[in-house]
Amino acid sequence: MIEQQEIEEYNYSVFEGKEDFTGFRTLLQVGSPAPDFPATLLETGETVKLSDYWHKQDVVIEFGSHT
């Protein structure tokens, strides 16, 4: 129940421009360890970790969506 609410809150259905650009500046500084998280690799459907990629090479990560 609570998770469903969280999902609906994160995945807003109406854009309101409430992103926190100011908070971004201090959230995670350069020089800090990059947080790791699991994700679904679209090409294969398997679960990968972000850190799988930075172990071998410097990684350029773009965050975004279709819209």
Next chain:
Amino acid sequence: MLEPMAREYKPQGFEFLFVYTREAHPGERYGSHRSMEQKLAHAQAFKKRGQVERPILVDDLLGTGHKMYGTLPNMTYIIGRSGRVLFRSDWTDPSTIELVLNYLLNVRARRRAGERLAGFYAEFMGYRNVDPVKFQQGLEVAGPQAVEDFARTMQRWTSQGKPPSRLEG
């Protein structure tokens, strides 16, 4: 969109990834995600429309990864092999990334040449191209609701005296 950048700099020793987040401007055609199946389908459509060759990592429905990195709609991060954050920006701009990658290539060359280097902290103001027409077209892909919602937000910002730099494009 860093696809052309990826093509040019991958051979020079950089990995490029795209992390798929929540829909920034949900509309009738591409609504807010209510299931992983839907999110994966949207990511697939994005891959096709943008001819994206970079690996696409789809974040979970709660936005776990997205939130760790700042929850903004189009950020770029560069992470070094040590697992340290080397660069971060609150919007994505190809020419800025090109500048940083060339900087990092230069750092690698200096190290190879035996120069001793120490990391330090710096910030700079970035400038990105704003194309309102292209942006509107992007909203239309999502659906009429996305167009309306953005127009309403723009009106609110304008009446609040929001600086033009906040305007998306």
